[in-house]
Amino acid sequence: MTLQPGGAAATTVAPPADPAASAPGGLNKESAWRRRDRRWGYVFIGPQVVGMAVFVLLPFVASMVLAFASWNGLTELTWVGLENFTAQLQDELLLRSIVNTLLIAIITVPIGLGLAVVIAVALEKLKTRTLYLILFFAPVVTSTVAVAMIWQQMFRVDGVLSQTISAIFGIAPPDWLGDPRLALIAVCIVSIWSALGLNVIIFLAGLQNISPSVIEAARIDGAGAFRLLRSIRLPLLSPIIFFSSIVAFISSLQTFDTVFILTADAGPDNATRTIVYHIYDLGFGRFEFGPSSAASVILLLLTLVITAIQFGAQKKFVHYEDDAA
């Protein structure tokens, strides 16, 4: 026997059976209930399953099939084997898109998560943190299109940002969206800003979930605030940071709407062309659904490889409380 919170005695002995179930025919009666419950269960999950099949599974299968075919949506579909893949892997635009996408991920994920950790730590003890959380979270619940359009105005040569930089440093106002060297940085700034609030909330929750006894024990051992952060809080937060990095990396690999709105398609000289934009351009700009699907399969494989690398690396950097036990 164990003691449950609140002092109630818990037992491993099974509760008394339902008298109805032991009555003649009771077993059949219970099965009928369960069958009916199961039927209702199917009915309730049915819409979700149908939605998933229509909007996720079917496009996924269609994309896999189309990757091996030539089809423009209007004419007959013809099989071309691996031709779409070989052509895509030799396509400079796809290679450019992959480089741009990886740059966005490499820039935005560490900076975005790092900033979020710093802000979460700073907010942890703050009494007015709710106000700050609302401010940080506002971009997360704002439409990406609206966010991109607002930043588009700020990034204009005569916009607030460029004019401020020009006034402070006495240089010509930078053309964030027209200069190929700056356009990708502009996309990264917007991406970091948009996702910051969500990561701050997640990290703050993680920090608040660390057992006070662990912190107290470290303090008794003489750990200062910095040592506490470096040796206790961050290691205990690392599983959450790892989870967020996986989500953020996958999200960065799928960057599309910010690029599409902010930099008018793919920016100057394809400076902000991402893989998903490349897929969109091939499919809906050029009606080349075969190469477009092949590029999406390549993106899937790239995502799997990067996620696998992240999982491999986590053994060195992620600290689980169970491991310590």
Added chain:
Amino acid sequence: MPRANSKMRRLLAVGAASALMIGLAACSAGGGGSDSDTVVWSTWGTPEELTRFEEFNDEFMKRHPDIKVELQPVASYADYHSKLLAQLTSNTAPDVFYVGDDKIGEFVDAGVLAPLNELMESEASQTKPDDFFPGLFGAAQKDGETYAAPNDSNPDVLWYDKEALAAAGITEDPAALAESGEWTTEKFLEMNDKLAAAGLIGSMYWNYWATHWSWVSSQGGTAYDESGAFVGNDDPTTVAAVDTLGEYFQDGTFVVADTMPEGAGADSTFVTHKAGFFSQGRYTIGTVESAGVAESYDIVRWPTPDGAEAPTGVAASYLAINGRTDASEAAFTFWTEFLSAEGQTFRLEGGGNAVPSIQGADDVVLEADYPAHAQTFLDMRDIGFANHPGEAAVPGLSTDISDLFLALYDGKADAQGTLDAVADLVADKTGK
């Protein structure tokens, strides 16, 4: 926990299923009218244009009370064709629809558009094939059959700013030179040199097919031969013309309008007298009028080595009839009235931003007496050309060619290399 009431569960389940069905139905909504007296048509456009189209619908339904017309607008040109493609694939496309000049070839090749020759020659037709200016059909015609006709057109004329020219010490008027047959390439480049020396932009161009192929054709070069094969790289005149074009872009005398920054874009540069010439269509009237500087501007055709006029590019969009429409008769009635001289006059009068594609509607261009040489729009349309059918038949090919030219303008390639790359690209994409 008490079991949920069985009636309530049933209600919830029905509600969930209904929501799903409504959602799925919403995703597949749209498409042509399924009866023979309803014509659904689609286009992109600005709010002002769409309002004008609705007014046209109302007028049309007054004339034809037996036909109901519904406009299915798409705000963005970028989204329009992907939606149309999805509708055509799922057999829910409108009965009549606009098609852009960069997509028309693909739709013609796919066989989804109704053939129009016989209908256009019929008694019900208000748009005989000969009524249209032949150079405007482009990829809308194939093997002698017509699959769409131009809604209207926009020849890329050279707008020029008299104030900017004067500031650069230029005393000759380009339009007057053109009238006397002295509007030569040499004169034009000389004016651009003076503008650059005065710290102004010489000329601004959008980086698309009409710019590079207009320059080539006006300089006597040949980009494509009659079979649709690209021959520009083997033609010394074309190579020399493109070389000059690249040189002027590279030294900053010519500027690519697409790459100018937001807030200091081509339109604002032009209306603030910082550029001499700007290659654009009739819609520029709105830009200079809204800036209150219209009196400073006029238009001229593209210069040629000998000063004589030469064909140059004319932008156009097309109106087609769905090959699977259930309302073929009503659809053609709408199609022919929309494109007729009366239809185009109705759509373009009072601030219209294009040039009619059909004979008999020229007054809408000349009525306001602006710009002073408005007749140039009509002259250039009469002899101009739409994008080359081979190039227009492959979605994205025009954009890819423009990207190659941008590399030339940026100094990353030379003229011969650019034209060789274009030839390889065209051969790869079109098989010619």
